[in-house]
Amino acid sequence: MSKNKIVLLDGNSLAYRAFFALPLLTNDTGIHTNAVYGFTMMLQNILEEEKPTHLLVAWDAGKTTFRHSTFSEYKGGRQKTPPELSEQFPYLRKLLDAYRIPQYELDQYEADDIIGTLSKTGDADGSEVIIISGDKDLTQLASDHTTVCITRKGITDLEKYTPAHIMEKYGIAPEQIIDMKGLMGDASDNIPGVPGVGEKTALKLLKEYGTVEKVYESLDAVSGKKLKENLTEHEEQAFMSKKLATIEVNAPLTISIKDLNYPGPDEDHVKAIYEELKFKTLLEKMAPQTESGPIEEIDVQIITDPEAFDPADVMAIHVEMMDENYLASDISGIGMTDGNQIVFVPFEVMMQSDKLKAWLLDEQKEKYTSDSKATFASLLRQGIEVNGLEFDLLLATYIANPSSSYTDVASVAKEFNYVEIQPDEVVYGKGAKKAMPEERILADHAGRKAQAVWKLKPILEEKLRENEQFELYRELEMPLAKILGKMESTGVKTDLGILQQIGIELSAKLSELESIIYEMAGQKFNINSPKQLGEILFEKIGLTPIKKTKTGYSTAADVLEKLESEHEIIGYILTYRQLGKLNSTYIEGLSKEIHEDGKIHTRFQQALTQTGRLSSINPNLQNIPIRLEEGRKIRAAFVPSEPGWYMFAADYSQIELRVLAHMSEDEKMIAAFREGEDIHTKTAMDVFGVDKDGVSSDMRRTAKAVNFGIVYGISDYGLSQSLNITRKEAGKFIDTYLATFPGVKRYMEDIVTQAKMNGYVVTMMNRRRYLPDITSSNFNLRSFAERTAMNTPIQGTAADIIKKAMIDMDARLKAENLQTRMLLQVHDELIFEAPENEIEKLKEIVPEVMESALTLDVPLKVEWASGLSWYETK
DNA sequence: TTAATCACG
DNA sequence: ACGTACGTGATTAAT
Numbered sequence: 070m071s072k073n074k075i076v077l078l079d080g081n082s083l084a085y086r087a088f089f090a091l092p093l094l095t096n097d098t099g100i101h102t103n104a105v106y107g108f109t110m111m112l113q114n115i116l117e118e119e120k121p122t123h124l125l126v127a128w129d130a131g132k133t134t135f136r137h138s139t140f141s142e143y144k145g146g147r148q149k150t151p152p153e154l155s156e157q158f159p160y161l162r163k164l165l166d167a168y169r170i171p172q173y174e175l176d177q178y179e180a181d182d183i184i185g186t187l188s189k190t191g192d193a194d195g196s197e198v199i200i201i202s203g204d205k206d207l208t209q210l211a212s213d214h215t216t217v218c219i220t221r222k223g224i225t226d227l228e229k230y231t232p233a234h235i236m237e238k239y240g241i242a243p244e245q246i247i248d249m250k251g252l253m254g255d256a257s258d259n260i261p262g263v264p265g266v267g268e269k270t271a272l273k274l275l276k277e278y279g280t281v282e283k284v285y286e287s288l289d290a291v292s293g294k295k296l297k298e299n300l301t302e303h304e305e306q307a308f309m310s311k312k313l314a315t316i317e318v319n320a321p322l323t324i325s326i327k328d329l330n331y332p333g334p335d336e337d338h339v340k341a342i343y344e345e346l347k348f349k350t351l352l353e354k355m356a357p358q359t360e361s362g363p364i365e366e367i368d369v370q371i372i373t374d375p376e377a378f379d380p381a382d383v384m385a386i387h388v389e390m391m392d393e394n395y396l397a398s399d400i401s402g403i404g405m406t407d408g409n410q411i412v413f414v415p416f417e418v419m420m421q422s423d424k425l426k427a428w429l430l431d432e433q434k435e436k437y438t439s440d441s442k443a444t445f446a447s448l449l450r451q452g453i454e455v456n457g458l459e460f461d462l463l464l465a466t467y468i469a470n471p472s473s474s475y476t477d478v479a480s481v482a483k484e485f486n487y488v489e490i491q492p493d494e495v496v497y498g499k500g501a502k503k504a505m506p507e508e509r510i511l512a513d514h515a516g517r518k519a520q521a522v523w524k525l526k527p528i529l530e531e532k533l534r535e536n537e538q539f540e541l542y543r544e545l546e547m548p549l550a551k552i553l554g555k556m557e558s559t560g561v562k563t564d565l566g567i568l569q570q571i572g573i574e575l576s577a578k579l580s581e582l583e584s585i586i587y588e589m590a591g592q593k594f595n596i597n598s599p600k601q602l603g604e605i606l607f608e609k610i611g612l613t614p615i616k617k618t619k620t621g622y623s624t625a626a627d628v629l630e631k632l633e634s635e636h637e638i639i640g641y642i643l644t645y646r647q648l649g650k651l652n653s654t655y656i657e658g659l660s661k662e663i664h665e666d667g668k669i670h671t672r673f674q675q676a677l678t679q680t681g682r683l684s685s686i687n688p689n690l691q692n693i694p695i696r697l698e699e700g701r702k703i704r705a706a707f708v709p710s711e712p713g714w715y716m717f718a719a720d721y722s723q724i725e726l727r728v729l730a731h732m733s734e735d736e737k738m739i740a741a742f743r744e745g746e747d748i749h750t751k752t753a754m755d756v757f758g759v760d761k762d763g764v765s766s767d768m769r770r771t772a773k774a775v776n777f778g779i780v781y782g783i784s785d786y787g788l789s790q791s792l793n794i795t796r797k798e799a800g801k802f803i804d805t806y807l808a809t810f811p812g813v814k815r816y817m818e819d820i821v822t823q824a825k826m827n828g829y830v831v832t833m834m835n836r837r838r839y840l841p842d843i844t845s846s847n848f849n850l851r852s853f854a855e856r857t858a859m860n861t862p863i864q865g866t867a868a869d870i871i872k873k874a875m876i877d878m879d880a881r882l883k884a885e886n887l888q889t890r891m892l893l894q895v896h897d898e899l900i901f902e903a904p905e906n907e908i909e910k911l912k913e914i915v916p917e918v919m920e921s922a923l924t925l926d927v928p929l930k931v932e933w934a935s936g937l938s939w940y941e942t943k
Numbered sequence: 944t945t946a947a948t949c950a951c952g
Numbered sequence: 953a954c955g956t957a958c959g960t961g962a963t964t965a966a967t
Contacts (some may be wrong), residue, residue, distance in 0.1 A: 599946090620966090689964075852956075896952040947965090949961105
């Protein structure tokens with residue numbers, strides 16, 4: 070006596086069903102996931118509701134089946150499986166393996182036949198059998214012990230076909246389903262049936278005669294002339310159709326019921342796949358199973374005796390701080406683990422422990438960290454220079470995928486579903502409630518982070534090796550982290566007096582402008598409010614709005630410039646805006662950022678941008694004004710920190726276009742750079758077909774804009790905006806340009822194709838950016854991804870180059886025993902401060918090092934300048 | 944918290 | 953036909 074409950078799933082049918090029932094979803098690496106997701110949802114429901122003891126997913130094997138020898142056009146005329154679905158089958162199979170659900174396919178047979186054969190055996194054993202499919206053909210297998218569930222609308226709504234239900238719905242028995250198909254055919258399988266016979270006629274005939282055979286035996290009695298004619302004429306076809314629709318219940322399977330035993334899922338494995346596919350909701354659903362118990366206890370030993378602690382040779386460490394700004398925050402302590410023991414060293418103990426300090430200093434003692442730059446800089450502030458930094462969780466995660474948003478260790482650990490860590494926000498509270506928790510909680514928190522770093526290291530390093538990104542991570546980003554840490558700690562001396570002086574002048578001009586604007590507007594209003602300003606300009610004064618924003622009229626500078634001739638208030642507003650920006654962001658903003666040491670310490674975000682560039686925060690020193698003289702004066706406040714020293718600045722000339730020339734292998738562009746031509750003039754010469762003297766300033770300006778556009782992933786609209794011309798004219802320029810530089814054209818096409826194939830693009834140093842939208846059916850999303858595909862390898866390679874230059878430069882300064890300090894990086898520019906007697910040396914070595922950071926098919930060119938302030942380095 | 948604006952490469 | 957140039961961060965107003 071068997072109490073088995075056997076569930077048989079029609080894999081292909083359900084995958085199709087899921088695929089078409091759900092919109093095309095993609096995860097962050099561009100893999101479509103809707104079919105896998107939908108399938109999983111169905112599976113979850115079935116497992117929950119039916120609680121099967123035995124389970125099987127049956128698949129169709131290949132293209133041909135024994136049915137094709139009967140009828141070669143069987144299932145003919147079907148649309149090809151969409152590639153977006155095909156690519157999901159491997160994941161589906163992997164997921165089912167993780168669930169430990171048996172899967173089976175058999176050459177020459179369809180999933181139906183596998184299901185049919187097993188259901189008959191199960192049925193005969195007295196087991197309860199449940200069949201799940203999207204294909205109504207299967208209903209022929211229904212019996213007292215076998216229920217056939219067919220998907221209705223959506224993905225989880227199933228219609229249960231028992232013999233009684235079939236009788237109620239069609240008035241026939243399950244065995245008669247094949248007779249019905251024989252008569253009416255099945256368009257989806259390309260089974261012909263008898264012309265003119267649909268469901269209604271087929272059922273009428275079967276209710277009267279029972280089977281196809283009986284119908285033909287009593288053909289004379291059938292009423293209806295046309296019907297009789299059709300039946301007579303297509304007798305052979307009717308029998309063949311019945312045969313085609315009949316599911317084989319004696320297929321030569323190499324498995325039996327006992328092989329279908331379902332032991333339940335391998336949860337860790339399932340989770341890992343959910344992680345990979347980014348099934349957030351399914352993951353959360355799983356979470357209660359693991360979180361239902363108390364969070365796994367970890368034993369963190371708090372070190373109290375500075376003499377009693379001997380760190381191991383290799384340890385994961387996490388410097389715990391309350392504030393995210395490690396340049397300003399106090400350290401509360403260090404969580405450490407060697408993979409076995411977890412300890413927490415409170416700050417005061419650390420500072421007293423000569424053993425620990427010596428360990429941190431020792432190059433031979435390996436440290437794995439969550440963020441090596443923060444670790445380095447925060448300890449440097451305490452006079453401890455850390456060496457032997459061997460792993461950086463933040464950088465490893467970022468290199469593997471720059472779109473991964475790393476906020477704290479908890480977020481990464483959660484991403485990889487590893488160690489349970491509370492978000493910092495939960496431990497410390499947020500906003501006004503932010504406070505230092507008691508030491509026990511802090512120790513536990515820091516300990517867990519160290520443990521996560523320890524456990525995640527092998528996983529991430531394997532991933533980086535797999536992607537051939539280990540070198541980028543280990544030889545470029547990690548050494549750079551330390552250099553950036555040094556730069557941040559060094560800071561830039563800022564003369565508050567100069568800022569204040571400029572501030573006074575600005576304030577005077579601003580209040581003057583303010584009165585003029587109020588006068589002209591005939592009322593007071595907040596000029597800084599786009600809403601109020603829009604009302605004044607477009608309603609009160611009655612100017613014509615050119616552009617709208619989501620919330621109202623656009624008052625952006627490019628719009629106002631077009632209106633400048635319409636009303637003299639516009640000019641004053643533009644000036645007011647410009648000066649207001651300088652005052653609030655740069656004078657007031659920067660003044661607040663000057664530390665007690667008279668310096669500004671920006672932080673470089675090394676794991677943020679999607680292209681590999683750095684960014685600068687608190688404050689941003691990468692956007693200090695330069696284009697307009699009024700703003701440029703701000704740079705006079707950035708001065709050397711030692712008396713008698715100078716500022717020294719060096720920037721790459723046209724680095725992105727040089728990278729483009731190299732990557733596209735465009736002969737003309739390469740030649741232009743090799744000959745040392747002015748690239749925009751040369752472009753103008755080639756595009757407009759004139760000689761050097763024939764290039765007007767307007768032509769050069771146009772060529773320059775087109776060059777920029779090319780780097781950004783050009784569009785006619787974008788170029789038309791930047792040149793203030795029509796789209797058509799812009800389009801013409803682009804066509805001419807691409808015809809002139811065929812290599813560039815080919816590069817742009819190739820890179821988009823590559824992005825579509827791989828789902829990502831790479832820089833010269835193998836930095837990746839995933840572009841899931843590149844296959845989107847949404848024009849805007851796709852176009853954006855295409856432009857990004859064109860721009861990222863260029864911008865990213867330029868970023869690779871300057872990063873390499875920074876590492877080389879740091880080494881060179883050390884090798885030459887110079888006192889010069891690297892202070893800032895502004896994407897294509899490095900800023901140093903140096904004693905006067907080293908300036909001559911810098912003029913020689915800085916260009917040399919920067920120009921040889923990476924060898925391209927075109928030379929890299931560096932320009933430099935020095936002076937008594939940043940303003941003077943021009 | 945979001946949108947608009949504007950500073951940089 | 954679709955609506956945009958690529959990558960950032962800070963400030964302000966308004967919700």
